[in-house]
Amino acid sequence: MQPAAPIAFKRRLRAALSWLHLWVGLTVGTVFSLVGLSGSVLVFHEDLLQWQQPQLAGHEVVVDGEVLGGILRHWQPQGLRSIHLPQADGLPVWQGYFEDGHRAYFAPDDGALLLTRTVDDDWLLWLHEFHVDLLAGETGHEILGIVGWIALGLLLTGLYLWWPKLGRMLVHLRMYNGPPVRRWLSWHRSSGVLTLPLVLLLTLTGVGMIYHAGARSLLTGMFGGEDPPAALPRPIAVEQAPDWPAVLARATAALPPGARLTRVAPPANGSDVIGFRARAAGEWHPNGRSLVSVDRAGSTVLLRHDATSQALGARMTEAIYPLHIGSVGGSAYKWATAAGGLLPAFGLVTGFLFWRRRRGKR
Template identity: 70%
Template sequence: MARTRAWPRGLRATLSWLHLWVGLVAGTVFALIGLSGSVLVFHDDLLQWQHPELTGHELRADGDVLARILREWEPRGLGSVHLPEPDGVPTWQGYFGDGRRGYFDPATGELLLMRSADDDWLMWLHDFHIELLGGDAGKQVLGVVGWIAVGLLLTGLYLWWPKAGRWLAQLKMHRGPPVRRWLSWHRSSGVLLLPLLLLATLTGVGMIYHAGFRAVLTGTFGGDAPPAAPQRAAPEARATDWPRVLALATTALPDARLTRTGAPDPGSDVIAFRARSHGEWHPNGRSLVYIDRAGTRVLAAHDATGQRLGARMTEAIYPLHIGSVGGAVYKWATALAGLLPAFLLVTGFLFWRRRRGKR
């Protein structure tokens, strides 16, 4: 009987020790990632504030302009082009194979801005947030830190959990003495905002281990992989009629908005588009449209809103993480969640320091 009673106390002490020391070490990385995420929630707003030449353009997607951009910039590494957005940057956005991003006038196709992580602080912050500036290796390290962060949040909840009837007392934030103040601020803020922070952390981990999360979600709730692109060889020397292609693509899914495209592969007659159907959370959409180079035939169309629940849950991971769901309220809530790891780190450190000084 004595052993049975001693075990929970030993378990609690062990978890408390791990929570403290792992939190002080891995929590530092977690805090920096959270702070960078809070800034990146407002990426487009900050970008347009920093570069006013990207603002004030009439929203338009002209096939001739798109053709000019691809003709001039594909030989220089342009991979895909994002169409002007009604709720984002109103210019063409080009994504290059080396990580650069180009912004082109929607009316003329002239280059307005070229950015890279080497000369743009927002892109540098983005690379830090998603891969710790370390490529695939950094991304894997970040994945491990993400799982550790989930463990810290759950052990913190366990250590906080009060006896029956003491819920409100356990949530109270005290002004003093210092040891009690920092502990109560640390615990109460962590518990009150736990759902929001846990969601942000799990969706971040889900983006790193996307294939595994998709397999679990689709296996549990149903869902298939998106349809493969049709295979169709282009007639020799056939040019792409971008005005006709763009016009036809907009009709393939009447309730969708085209978001991204690129030049066809050499020898292929297939032009691929990403699209966002009405009701999709993903800002770029997961719907697909395929058109032939001549712009005379819709080869295939996939409406992502018609997928089974598991597939839709998988595609909700990214928009939930970046705060693009639910308008301004959720956007600011996501930014708040990014600030919380730093607050927990500071209050946890101050509690440890004060308690240590009393010994």
């Protein structure tokens, strides 16, 4: 026989957690569900974009320095801040990112403008902005971080409330067809427990992206690693246009075998440093976290950074984003990620139906 005091405490604790789980789930859980639903769609962002905008598909992948230079000369004065190179396993066109948030897409062979997208006229970009900051900028980003922490609490309290006595785990995983109160409760609990690892992973990586600096400090402190290096400042006395064919050739030659350039930012005024992002063989990040910097003349390599050679903590940090967006493990994990985004909404609906049915019986 257990003492009465601990039993009474456990009952009060369970009742309090049940009340919190219900009402926090029906309120904050609604935002969590909407963010999850948007994420399920965004897993297929590039696929949907090419289906919706067929002019972006079907191009031969060409990375030509003359074309790159022409795009930058024309569009950098209009706010172009970086450009994504054509990729065989992604969009085969140049993708330009502008300071005001809009994006432009250019033909790989001649740099002709194919498409311009903004949050106001493109539903996928609108959905992306909702997913990352609730359409409210930095304030929304911070709110989303709080929602993420509360969502983690919901998942863990749900696990505690479900946890059965020894030997009854399989019984507690059973889903019932009726009566309605038992049906919705069993579907809510069992589906939540069975899919908890996936939803927990997506939620943790989402929180890790919002609090990236803190996540990196924690992981590198525990498992080793440092911040990515940066090329030393290299000013120039006279402004001169970069020799983009030579720059591309030099940066490509500096890469380890199997790596490829993915993104470049034009040099700042008065700077001789041109920085590239690259994806080395074995990197999970779709854009890569490896770095190469060269001078404007394309004659000198100023920085090489192979992200695959980092300590474990730094590599774990850089796995957060690809794990969250489903770019790891091929199509199986991609579809699992999309399904994981639907699960908070399923939990919200089944929890609401359980509450409504139980309330109606009183």
